[in-house]
Amino acid sequence: MSQIPSAGHTAVSVPAAVRGDPVAGNGGARVPKLQAAGLGMTFQRRADTVTVLRGLDFEVHEGEFVSIVGPSGCGKSTILNLAAGLLTPSAGRLAYDGKGVPQPNTRVGYVTQKDNLLPWRSVRKNISVALEIRKRPRDEIKERTAELVDLVGLQGFENAYPAQLSGGMRKRVTLARTLAYRPDMILADEPFGALDAQLRLVLQEELLRIWQHEKNTIVFITHDITEAIALSDRVLVFSKRPARVKVDCPIDLPRPRDLARVRTDPAFDRLYDRLWTELAEDIEAGDAL
Numbered sequence: 001m002s003q004i005p006s007a008g009h010t011a012v013s014v015p016a017a018v019r020g021d022p023v024a025g026n027g028g029a030r031v032p033k034l035q036a037a038g039l040g041m042t043f044q045r046r047a048d049t050v051t052v053l054r055g056l057d058f059e060v061h062e063g064e065f066v067s068i069v070g071p072s073g074c075g076k077s078t079i080l081n082l083a084a085g086l087l088t089p090s091a092g093r094l095a096y097d098g099k100g101v102p103q104p105n106t107r108v109g110y111v112t113q114k115d116n117l118l119p120w121r122s123v124r125k126n127i128s129v130a131l132e133i134r135k136r137p138r139d140e141i142k143e144r145t146a147e148l149v150d151l152v153g154l155q156g157f158e159n160a161y162p163a164q165l166s167g168g169m170r171k172r173v174t175l176a177r178t179l180a181y182r183p184d185m186i187l188a189d190e191p192f193g194a195l196d197a198q199l200r201l202v203l204q205e206e207l208l209r210i211w212q213h214e215k216n217t218i219v220f221i222t223h224d225i226t227e228a229i230a231l232s233d234r235v236l237v238f239s240k241r242p243a244r245v246k247v248d249c250p251i252d253l254p255r256p257r258d259l260a261r262v263r264t265d266p267a268f269d270r271l272y273d274r275l276w277t278e279l280a281e282d283i284e285a286g287d288a289l
């Protein structure tokens with residue numbers, strides 16, 4: 001039995017109660033799901049020191065879909081690596097549910113920029129790996145894996161190995177693997193970048209549908225402003241390195257959104273212009289995309 005409602009519609013309804021509601025936290029205070037306060041990250045490369053993040057502040061609340069856009073090399077993937085507990089901040093604090101990010105942070109699902117599929121395992125076995133690690137019952141693993149193969153449209157490729165797949169198919173396996181264990185928060189680093197336009201739209205719709213159904217929180221990195229606006233509750237524009245939040249832009253487009261038509265909404269152009277102006281300033285200033 002599928003726990004995810006079947007696809008087949010383009011518009012995705014998100015109940016208002018799910019979005020942006022105060023979290024029942026300490027004394028009713030709204031504890032952000034993810035909160036950067038004065039966050040700094042410095043890398044040492046031989047004799048060089050690169051400060052990627054300095055004094056960065058932002059918040060992501062439970063149930064939000066937040067996109068981050070910014071020039072190449074400004075530190076977007078670094079933030080997700082910090083949120084996944086794969087790196088430790090050099091300065092300031094990054095909190096998850098009000099506490100320091102666990103290392104690793106097993107409550108998040110991370111679709112990394114570069115897929116890191118296990119080359120010796122089939123598609124099916126790559127998708128099921130996180131469930132196996134969590135020692136879930138064999139029947140559940142089988143059922144959930146089959147459901148996810150369908151979800152990302154990889155029927156017929158269950159037994160193929162990563163080397164036999166296209167770049168887009170590998171991305172879909174990575175997405176399915178991340179969704180398998182229903183993480184609290186999904187960190188997605190340009191998950192649809194390599195896909196053709198049609199498949200991209202299908203998977204964007206699936207992601208919104210899953211987000212609505214699972215009521216999780218998504219931090220989504222993209223170079224595509226259109227994609228960021230279409231999907232998100234808020235878009236953060238980052239400056240060039242060291243990154244700071246230049247704009248924190250609420251996306252006030254109504255939901256459900258028909259992703260194929262969202263750009264025909266008159267408010268879309270206004271949002272696009274605002275975000276592009278901010279982003280272009282920093283691209284022109286040096287760190288090209």
Ligand SMILES: Nc1ncnc2c1ncn2[C@@H]1O[C@H](COP(=O)(O)OP(=O)(O)OP(=O)(O)O)[C@@H](O)[C@H]1O
Pocket residue numbers: 043044045050052070071072073074075076077078079113
């Ligand atoms: N582990 C590391 N060691 C040394 N330098 C690193 C490391 N990880 C990232 N960097 C450097 O930090 C900077 C930011 O990298 P990051 O991958 O976060 O950028 P990005 O914003 O995701 O870029 P893109 O849009 O191209 O993916 C880059 O200059 C990169 O070389």
Ligand SMILES: [Mg+2]
Pocket residue numbers: 076077078113189
């Ligand atoms: Mg990156």
